Amino acid sequence: MNAIKNAIRDIPDFPKKGIVFKDITPLLNQPKLFQKVVDIFYSRYEGDRIQKVIGIESRGFILGSVLAYRLEAGFSIVRKTGKLPYKTIKKSYDLEYGTDHLEMHEDSIEADDRVLIVDDLLATGGTCNATIQLVEELKGKVVGCAFLIELSFLKGREKLKNYDVFSIVQYA
Amino acid sequence: MNAIKNAIRDIPDFPKKGIVFKDITPLLNQPKLFQKVVDIFYSRYEGDRIQKVIGIESRGFILGSVLAYRLEAGFSIVRKTGKLPYKTIKKSYDLEYGTDHLEMHEDSIEADDRVLIVDDLLATGGTCNATIQLVEELKGKVVGCAFLIELSFLKGREKLKNYDVFSIVQYA
Numbered sequence: 001m002n003a004i005k006n007a008i009r010d011i012p013d014f015p016k017k018g019i020v021f022k023d024i025t026p027l028l029n030q031p032k033l034f035q036k037v038v039d040i041f042y043s044r045y046e047g048d049r050i051q052k053v054i055g056i057e058s059r060g061f062i063l064g065s066v067l068a069y070r071l072e073a074g075f076s077i078v079r080k081t082g083k084l085p086y087k088t089i090k091k092s093y094d095l096e097y098g099t100d101h102l103e104m105h106e107d108s109i110e111a112d113d114r115v116l117i118v119d120d121l122l123a124t125g126g127t128c129n130a131t132i133q134l135v136e137e138l139k140g141k142v143v144g145c146a147f148l149i150e151l152s153f154l155k156g157r158e159k160l161k162n163y164d165v166f167s168i169v170q171y172a
Numbered sequence: 173m174n175a176i177k178n179a180i181r182d183i184p185d186f187p188k189k190g191i192v193f194k195d196i197t198p199l200l201n202q203p204k205l206f207q208k209v210v211d212i213f214y215s216r217y218e219g220d221r222i223q224k225v226i227g228i229e230s231r232g233f234i235l236g237s238v239l240a241y242r243l244e245a246g247f248s249i250v251r252k253t254g255k256l257p258y259k260t261i262k263k264s265y266d267l268e269y270g271t272d273h274l275e276m277h278e279d280s281i282e283a284d285d286r287v288l289i290v291d292d293l294l295a296t297g298g299t300c301n302a303t304i305q306l307v308e309e310l311k312g313k314v315v316g317c318a319f320l321i322e323l324s325f326l327k328g329r330e331k332l333k334n335y336d337v338f339s340i341v342q343y344a
Contacts, residue, residue, distance in 0.1 A: 011257040
């Protein structure tokens with residue numbers, strides 16, 4: 001995992017002071033590392049009969065869509081409010097100050113679909129938790145939550161403790 | 173192409189009155205059609221020695237990243253202003269009213285990289301044209317511009333007439 005971790009760039013004070021942003025663009029730029037990340041995810045889930053992969057806006061689209069393709073699953077998206085054009089369901093989630101909302105098209109999951117949720121980064125688990133609620137409201141079964149990066153010190157895994165959580169690189 | 177076209181949903185008056193939005197989410201939801209779209213793109217570009225695929229925010233991320241993976245290329249992203257954390261270069265482009273800006277990390281392209289630009293939809297060509305300028309400012313070579321959907325009546329292809337433009341489905 002060292003090559004993967006080395007290709008993730010720390011950006012201090014982005015998007016605001018005190019936050020160290022994990023920039024995955026140098027990793028995506030490198031074909032072999034990009035392939036490797038996708039192949040690690042694929043190996044983890046290939047036996048799980050995933051029918052739908054959910055990508056969370058917007059970096060989750062990048063890894064989620066590739067994984068959907070490799071798993072021969074459908075791909076669905078979760079977005080911030082107002083960006084999806086068809087009938088949606090909505091969940092709020094906590095931010096550091098206040099709340100925000102995520103939406104999903106109501107026809108993006110069918111009952112009993114085996115669903116894998118993908119995002120680039122697990123922080124406090126708020127967006128993933130809201131996404132799980134959306135999937136379950138549509139009667140989908142959340143088989144796993146996959147992240148490239150886990151900020152372990154934020155304990156997002158505790159919020160998702162009833163679910164199978166996987167990450168490729170961790171920061172303690 | 174009929175199955176692909178039939179899976180694209182028209183949403184009248186989105187994001188504003190008078191616009192008919194082409195919603196590709198029902199297509200992405202269907203594994204076989206999603207695979208088919210990627211395979212059509214792959215067949216078109218597999219001999220072109222593409223080294224970098226650029227996805228334009230944010231639906232371009234979905235198709236672009238899969239295509240980068242298939243072509244064993246690197247994947248880079250173009251975003252609206254303020255979302256990329258590292259040093260960027262910037263171009264403005266015209267909207268119906270006023271202008272907007274696109275940014276790219278200055279290290280996302282190396283000189284002489286053979287680049288494929290991917291987005292879900294070609295309308296007037298403004299965002300693609302701005303993306304071409306960003307790539308060329310970084311000395312990349314634009315090998316092609318690939319779209320799932322082309323709104324032919326908006327004549328975006330004319331704005332991109334010095335480049336190889338490919339689309340899977342067209343609306344006249």
